[in-house]
Amino acid sequence: MLGREAELAAIHQHLADHQRLAIAGAAGLGKSALAATYGRDYREHYGGGVAWFDAGNLAAQLAGWLQDHLPLNYDRDDRSQIAEGWRKWAELCGPQRRALVIIDGVEPEHYQQQVVPYLPDKEPESSLRFLVTTRSHLGWPEQSIAPLNAAVVTDWLQQITNPDRLTADPAATRALVERLAGWPLAIKIAIATLNGDRSLTIAELVQGLDRVLEQPPQQAVFPQGLWAMLQISWERLDPPSQQLARLCSLLGEGEMAWDWIVQTIAQDQPPPPAPLAPLPRRRKRDQLWQWLTRQAPPPQPPAPKPAPAIPNPGISRGYLLAGCWLVDQQADPQPEGGYYRMHGLLQQFVVRDWPAADRGRWRLALARVASDWAAQLPAQAPWEAVQPWRRQLPHLQAAIGHLRDLAGSDPKNPYAQQAAALERASFRLNLGPIAERTINQARSQHTKARKTGNQADFGAALASYRRAIEQIREVLPPDSFQRAGYLHELAGCLREMGDYRAGIEAAAEALAIVDRPTTNRQTVAQYLNTLGTLQNDQGDYEAAEPLLRRSLEIREQVLGANHPDTADSLHNLAELYKSQGRYEAAEPLYQRSLEIREQVLGADHPDTANSLNNLAHLYQSQRRYEAAEPLYRRSLEIRERVLGADHPDTATSLNNLAGLYYSQRRYEAAEPLYLRCLTILVEKLGQDHPNTKAGFSNFRHLVQTVIEADRAADLSDHPLTQSILQQLTTPPNP
CATH class of the missing domain: 3.40.50.300 (P-loop containing nucleotide triphosphate hydrolases)
Structure with a gap:
């Protein structure tokens, strides 16, 4: 370059x-x-x-x-x-x-x-x-980047045009370089114009530029030299090529499918005139009246004039491409197809002085092509099938805009109704992105709800998740893997928000789609695990167990016995057994999950801390307090070291260890842990967060138990402790 x-x-x-x-x-x-x-x-x-x-x-x-x-x-x-x-x-x-x-x-x-x-x-x-x-x-x-200097422009002209034409008139060449002002687009058009007409001299081209430059450019966005060169080249195009250029300007930004242009030209060709209906036979007295009054017979309606047309789109396309300034080829040229692009400045240039009636005629022709194309859109299609259709979306939007302009403000205008039909087609193409925006909105609301703990925020997020599921089911075919992916993700979000019933419905539908022999087995195991966990949360243990067992079997076979995902399946199956009170069956699964995480993820990994916490909770449920305490303590140490002393997960460990001490009636040891837990939760999550409220409830229950055991002296003088003591010991007003 x-x-x-x-x-x-x-x-x-x-x-x-x-x-x-x-x-x-x-x-x-x-x-x-x-x-x-x-x-x-x-x-x-x-x-x-x-x-x-x-x-x-x-x-x-x-x-x-x-x-x-x-x-x-x-x-x-x-x-x-x-x-x-x-x-x-x-x-x-x-x-x-x-x-x-x-x-x-x-x-x-x-x-x-x-x-x-x-x-x-x-x-x-x-x-x-x-x-x-x-x-x-x-x-x-x-x-x-800036305009090119004169020496570069001269070299460019010499390399691409016949140098003899330039050296034959050095003064004219210098004048041409000056007029082009170093704008590459103007230089390209000048070269194409000179190469397109070997008889055109440099001096004649300069004279034409000077003629145009005597008038100010019609649009301020154009440098004068570029405007003049565009005008000169435009004047040298034949009318069909000018019409074709204008037609190209009606399409949207981006790649233009040549098929659309050819079909628009075909749409604009007038149909052969229909034969005139025969005049009604006159009665004799009507003829006599004409003779007596000497009236001329009624005039015949004139034959309609054929509308201006582009006679040969293939030849015109070749001429424009040879000119190299109206459209740039984006694909290998095909007699029946290909994709092309028009420079944005040229789109603005070619539409000036276009008669409104003629422009409206071509806009309607383009709208008919868009309508025929939109009629082929499937009501539902997998994402991979939608992608090629979306390539034409800018041109569909352009056709809608043309129809809206022609319709004006009358919603009953046929053009407005046709625009509405095209908008519905565009909506079908955009349903995926629309559903995506709904999901993103739900994610954002969910993140906000996690931070604030505000029930209204949780409710807004839940409503958005449910609306997203409805849109996904409307957009994508029942067997679409993309549909399954969305539903699986949303099922996990619904589980976190406690809507187990809706989560189970979405997870079950997702699993039914992916559970095929050809599907990646890890994906199937993941979907099985999600649905099984939801069934366990809902209390449907009989439905949950075969799902969690099958997920574990697949992961052991595909990933190996020591993979972190295998540890997750072991943990979830252990959680099911613990929920059923089957502690003997749960313990070895918890222990094996912990061993895998320690070996693969490390002794200080947060997932290892989770395994320690859950195994400790199992021991606590069995009243094996001596076995539970060191696990709770180790989990707390990991979270403090890795996540931070004020992390909400650290608060969870403090709460659990306090709960263990409460079960052992070690109230004086439980109190400072609860107080520290509450300090973290209030600071990080706020007073209205569900976890904070649960922490307050646990601490209040501790104080109530201490009062009932007549051990209030074991408690500290912490302001919160004393405040709750006073509330619980002060008799209500009569």
Whole structure:
């Protein structure tokens, strides 16, 4: 790429040490071309691959591309699936190889919504490099670009056009370089114009530019030289090619399917005129009246004039592509297909001075094509089938906009009704993202509820989870693995919120979808474990046991006897047996789960602390207090050391050890543990959180028991203790 060698070297130097860079500059300066050139010329430095995406439809493109190139499952929302794709791509690269991701056309006003949610988290040693193009600032490190200098423009012209034409009139060549003002898009159009007409001299082209430059540009966004070059090239196009360019401008941003353009042209062709109906036979007295009054016979209706048409779309497409300035090819040219793109500045340029009636005619033709296409949309489709359809979503939205403009404010207008039909089709394509947004909203509300403990927040999150399940069932087919993934995730959330019945229903449906011989056995084991745990929580022990047993068997077979997931299954089956009072059956499972976690995860891992806590609780239930105490103490020590002295899990260990001392009637030892537990819970979770309320209830029960045992002297003078003592010992007012 002539004249950008320094920028290319600077981009490479920056990406060698940093993960992100933005190419910033005004429209028409060649940002996209610079990014493409860097990806092509430096691809040997990116052994992990180079990929190009458009910012306007980034989520759909990323999800589809990552799925095509990496072994992902359609069981998550776009954001989660893309995040998994980034992780797997980075793992595939390893520490020795890097990969380059180019995102073109990032608009600052859409950056937070269209791009940020789908970028991976920054990691110091990440192998992924991101290069974006933008017209304005995004907060990224930037490589700015400016117009090319005169020497570079001259070299560019000499290399691509006949140098004899340039040297024949040096003054005209210098004038042309001056008029183009270093804007790469203007230079490309000038070269295409000169190459398209070998008889055109440099002087004649300059004269044309000067003629246009005498008038100010009609749109301020265009530099004068670029505007003039666009105007000159536009005037040299034949009317069908101009009409085709205008038609292309009606589509949405991004890739344009040539099939849509051809079908729109076909829609616009007028049907053959219908034969005129014969006039009614006149009665003789009517003819006599005409003779007497000398009236002329009624005029015949004129034949309709054929609407202007694009006579040969294939030839016109070839002419435009040869001109290289209206549309850029995005795929191998096919007589019947291919994808193309129009530069945003050109879309603005070609629609000026377009008669409203003619523009409305073509807008209707495009809307008919969109309607025919939308009629083929399935009511339900798995995510992998939806991805190709979503490629046309920007053009469907453009057709809706055209119909809304034509309809005006009248909702009963046929155009408005047709727009509503297309919006329903667009809604079907967007149902997945809509359900995803509902799930994300529920997650956010759930996170807030965990922090505040506010019942209203929990209720809002629960309502959003239930609404998300309804949307998932409406969007995705009954056998969709993505549907199963959503339902499985939501079942776990419902379990945490205590809605076991709804969680069981979702988990059972998810398991029925994935429980097939061809499904990854680890996935089946995970789904079995979730449903079995929910059944145990609900108290349906007979339904829970075979599910948990089967999950354990699969994990032992597939993952091995000493895998952490195997330890989870052992723990959950032990929890079931403990709930049934089958302590002898539960104990060896708890012990084996603890051994695995200590060996594989480490003696100080939080999961090891959980196993110690649960085994201690089993011993406490059996009144084996001497065996329970050291396990409770060790669990508390791990949580204090690893999670922190004021972590809510540390508060749980304090509460459990206090409960053990209470069972042993060691009230003076239990009191300080309860007080410390409550201090943590109030500070971290708030007074209204369910865990805080449960802690207060336990402590109040301790004080009540101490009073009944006539041992109040064993308690401290802590303000909270004394306050509860006073409440419980003061007789109520009569």
